[in-house]
Amino acid sequence: MADAAVKRHMEAMQRLLETGKHSDFEITCQNETFKVHKAIVCPQSKSFEKALTFAAGKEAEERKIYLPHDDAAMVGLLVQYFYKAEYDPIIADPMVPHFCNNDYYYQCDNKVVCPHHICGPETCGDDCFRFVCPICQSVLKGNGEQLVTHAKMYEIAEKYDVTGEKGLSAEKFKRVCSELWDDPSFPIAANLAFSTTPDKDMGLCSCEEKTILSNPSLWEKSEIEVLLSNSPGLALEVRYA
Numbered sequence: 001m002a003d004a005a006v007k008r009h010m011e012a013m014q015r016l017l018e019t020g021k022h023s024d025f026e027i028t029c030q031n032e033t034f035k036v037h038k039a040i041v042c043p044q045s046k047s048f049e050k051a052l053t054f055a056a057g058k059e060a061e062e063r064k065i066y067l068p069h070d071d072a073a074m075v076g077l078l079v080q081y082f083y084k085a086e087y088d089p090i091i092a093d094p095m096v097p098h099f100c101n102n103d104y105y106y107q108c109d110n111k112v113v114c115p116h117h118i119c120g121p122e123t124c125g126d127d128c129f130r131f132v133c134p135i136c137q138s139v140l141k142g143n144g145e146q147l148v149t150h151a152k153m154y155e156i157a158e159k160y161d162v163t164g165e166k167g168l169s170a171e172k173f174k175r176v177c178s179e180l181w182d183d184p185s186f187p188i189a190a191n192l193a194f195s196t197t198p199d200k201d202m203g204l205c206s207c208e209e210k211t212i213l214s215n216p217s218l219w220e221k222s223e224i225e226v227l228l229s230n231s232p233g234l235a236l237e238v239r240y241a
C-alpha cells in the first residue's frame with residue numbers, strides 16, 4: 001500500500017511540474033520559463049527562499065526570478081529535482097540485481113527498483129529474478145557526457161544552496177566515474193569541478209582524485225596533465241604513487 005501511495009504522490013508532483021497549475025512564481029533563464037511553486041522550491045533552496053522573500057521591483061511585481069547567467073538546461077534539471085528528487089539521466093541506486101521471485105522465498109521489500117521499474121502484479125508479477133534494469137544499465141554505460149552534467153549540477157546546487165541535490169549529483173558522479181573513468185568526458189568534468197567548486201568542498205574533487213590515482217593510464221591524457229599542474233597536492237600524490 002505504502003508503495004502505491006508513494007507512486008501517487010510522485011505522479012501528483014510530476015503533474016504540478018508539467019502543468020504549472022497553482023504556480024505562484026516563475027524562473028526565467030535564457031529563453032526558458034519554468035512555472036514553479038514557492039511552497040515546493042523554498043524549503044529546498046535557501047537562495048531562492050531569500051530571493052523570494054526579499055524580491056523587490058520588477059521581479060516581485062511579475063512574480064519572476066531571472067537567472068540570466070545560468071545554463072538553461074541545468075536550471076531545467078534543477079527544477080526537475082525540486083519536484084522529483086531526481087534529475088535526468090536517472091540511474092538506479094544501487095545497481096545490484098533485484099529479486100522478488102517467490103520460488104526462492106525472496107521478499108520484495110523495495111518495490112521501487114528504479115524509476116523505470118516498480119514491482120507489482122501488473123509489471124513483473126512480483127517475480128523478478130536477478131533483475132537489473134536495462135534502461136538504467138544503458139544510461140550508465142553508454143552516456144559519458146553525463147559526467148559533465150553531474151559536475152554542472154553539483155555547481156548549480158552549490159550556487160543556489162540546494163543541499164539534497166548536491167549530495168545526489170555527487171553520488172551520481174561517483175557511480176558514473178567508476179564505470180566511465182576512461183571516457184573523454186571525464187577530464188572535462190574533472191577540470192570543471194576543480195575550477196568551480198570551493199576549496200574546502202571536496203564532494204566531487206575527492207572522487208576525481210581517487211579515480212585519477214587508481215587509473216594510471218589517465219595520467220598521460222593532456223587534460224589531466226592540465227588538472228595536475230593546477231593542483232600541486234594531487235600532482236605530488238601522482239608522482240609518488
Ligand SMILES: [Zn+2]
Nearest residue numbers: 100108119128
Ligand atoms: Zn521486486
Ligand SMILES: [Zn+2]
Nearest residue numbers: 118119124128
Ligand atoms: Zn519486479
Ligand SMILES: [Zn+2]
Nearest residue numbers: 114116133136
Ligand atoms: Zn531503471
